Amino acid sequence: MKSSAKQIDNHENRSWTVPESELFRELVAHLRLKRALLREDWAQRVHNAQLLTAMTSEEILRETTAIYDNYVRALETGSVRDLQAYARDLSRRMIHRGVETHEVLGIVLLLRDVLARSLFKKYHGSFELLSRVFDAYEPAANRIAHTVAVSFVEQRERVIRRQQKAIQILHVQEEERKRISRELHDEVGQALTAINTHLALAKRARLGDHDAQLRAGIAEVEKLLLGAIDRMHSFARDLRSAALDDLGLLPALRSYLKDYAERTGLLVRFERAWQDVPLTSEQKTALFRIAQESLTNVAKHAQATEVVVTLGLVKNGIQLRIKDNGKGFAVRRQRSVAEKKRLGLLGMQERMRLVNGRCIVQSAPGRGTTVRVEIPLPAQRQSVCSKTVSLESEGSRAY
Known part of the structure; x- marks a missing residue:
């Protein structure tokens, strides 16, 4: 045939x-x-x-x-x-x-x-x-x-x-953030502080009764200047946390969450369940940046009253979770928008991929949002942190 x-x-x-x-x-x-x-x-x-x-x-x-x-x-x-x-x-x-x-x-x-x-x-x-x-x-x-x-x-x-290529770009960006943050703190911050000192001296100077208006003006300028100094320090911390470089991820997160709670008025609970895990600079930066991005989204869009941040060890790695009680959103629709703008959810996912991690976002209208990121740890680093501290023994902190 x-x-x-x-x-x-x-x-x-x-x-x-x-x-x-x-x-x-x-x-x-x-x-x-x-x-x-x-x-x-x-x-x-x-x-x-x-x-x-x-x-x-x-x-x-x-x-x-x-x-x-x-x-x-x-x-x-x-x-x-x-x-x-x-x-x-x-x-x-x-x-x-x-x-x-x-x-x-x-x-x-x-x-x-x-x-x-x-x-x-x-x-x-x-x-x-x-x-x-x-x-x-x-x-x-x-x-x-x-x-x-x-x-x-x-x-x-x-x-x-x-x-x-993306890792190289991120490294350059982080170094530039660090430089600008340092200049804001060391140069601009010192200049503003010096101006504030001179204003304080001028306010204490012996002025006559006819100078009451001048005294009030000095007090108002001093108030505005103190606000500018606070905002400048906040900008510097957002650009690059000095605690992240000097002290590590856990102290940097604690400091950032305390400042975040004061700025936003949200109730922030920080739960941690880990020992001092040796992370690379890229891993620490990725986790910290995603915490920043997630919490910024909560403050801008979620209409939440409370957010819980959890940092702990999971099987073969480390996990950071940010959960809010806000209005939530349709994840697929938001991802479609993000694909067009290359922002938000995709940005966090891409940052995780660069450190061989993954980012999972769970949300629905009216049910809040949970962002969970996980980074695997090599076997030699897993052994360093094999004895996980429980959430109950380590406790949680509210800001």
Whole structure:
């Protein structure tokens, strides 16, 4: 029996032959019919092989479903474009979670073998038929595995280059913030303080009764100047917390939250459950900046009366959580706006990705908002903080 065939090229001009025969259509239909059973078998083998360990079970279910459907579609059509796009998207989403190239290639090869076993079971009664099935299936399956791996690696390299550039930019920005903050505090602050001292001396000078208006004017200028000094110090702290550089994350957060509560009038509770965890400068800065951004959003938009900030250890890492009792919002709608403006939620998520962390925002209209960020810690640093202090023993502080 003669069968026509179509030649399919991938992005590297390599190709495989996809038979346009009744047998091949039957093969694809079988894989679609057995989709649930085969995907479950595959997911179990992924788990047994300890692949994708950085992902949750829900994420693994979602990803294996998407890969299976794209895989079978590529077999059916001969087009690897969907798989290439999916592999690139997977790389963008999962590189910050620690998913490695060998894991992605491993799960695709496991899927290839699971499907091959199913086809063998269906066609093993006829050696000739089985040979024809595998003559068609194996070249396509191997090409798909190669395509996914190459696309994942290429995108991974692009993501890494962008991250390295973004880290350099953030480092320059933080250094500039530090410089401006220091100049505000040391030069502008000292100048304003000197002016205030001279005003105080002038106010204490012996003035006659006819100088009462002048005395009142000096007092008013002094009041305005003291307000300007307070605002200047606040701006300097927002630009770069000296406590973050000199004392570490925990004292810097305490200082910032106290000042924030005084400025906004919100009830702020700070709960902490950790020991002195050794963090890199980039990690400390990322956590502090996200706390600032989240609390600024609470003050501007949430219409909240209370906010709870929690800093503690979780399995394999450190977690910062900011929870308010405000009006909440629709996260998907806000993310769509953020994608257009490159602000807000996406900014926090991108900052976390640069330190291999993740940022999760949970909110709904009328139900408040919770921002949770987590940064993984290497094994050697986890051992330093293996004895976690409980929230009850460490306590909480209200500002």
